[in-house]
Amino acid sequence: MNHHNTSDLIEAYLKKILEDSEMIEIRRAEMANLFNCVPSQINYVINTRFTIQRGYAVESKRGGGGYIRIEKVKISDKHHFLEQVNQLFDKKISEKDAFEIIQKLFEEAIVSRNEGNLLLAAVSKNSLTEFEEEDAIRASILHSVLKRLSYKDRK
Known part of the structure; x- marks a missing residue:
């Protein structure tokens, strides 16, 4: 049960x-x-x-x-959605919030399950534990990924 x-x-x-x-x-x-x-x-x-x-x-x-x-939230086009997500955070983001964003990217079929799992690994606390500015590094990684996904969508 x-x-x-x-x-x-x-x-x-x-x-x-x-x-x-x-x-x-x-x-x-x-x-x-x-x-x-x-x-x-x-x-x-x-x-x-x-x-x-x-x-x-x-x-x-x-x-x-x-x-x-x-x-x-209605997603009219992926490029606009990715821009909106990219504006949700600035120079720092927690692991929890980053994981939620990656989950949403998967749910919207912007990333595959494997790509999502790789992103989760890249921004996880375990991967960034040695760095003092963990939340800032996580934000930088996620901003770069969102920009890159946005370029991919504009083909």
């Missing part, structure tokens, strides 16, 4: 709804009641699992009629 934590169940539930719709609006309190959890857990799931790096735009309105709107 699979054991899933509440965060995994909330994520799966929202993604299932998003399969049939480009955008959903939810109410934090209603979701918390549905999953028998505190509203902050709904926030946690949305803030960590529905990020722009993973292909989602989130808008939130607080108050009595408040909602959280989650929308799948």
Whole structure:
């Protein structure tokens, strides 16, 4: 039997709804009641699992009629998408955020599974552990890869 934590169940539930719709609006309190959890857990799931790096735009309105709107980012062309991703970070990026970007590149069929795995290895903590500026080196590598992929797409 699979054991899933509440965060995994909330994520799966929202993604299932998003399969049939480009955008959903939810109410934090209603979701918390549905999953028998505190509203902050709904926030946690949305803030960590529905990020722009993973292909989602989130808008939130607080108050009595408040909602959280989650929308799948539409990718009109790969070149534009790669430029947008390249602007998500500047001179430093964490391993976690870099991994999320690489996962999105794979999901959008911009890189193959093998290419994605090579990129993951190149930007991993294990590969960069000897360097003092690990996040800066990771960002430089990822910026270069995104630019190169963008050139490849313009053929």
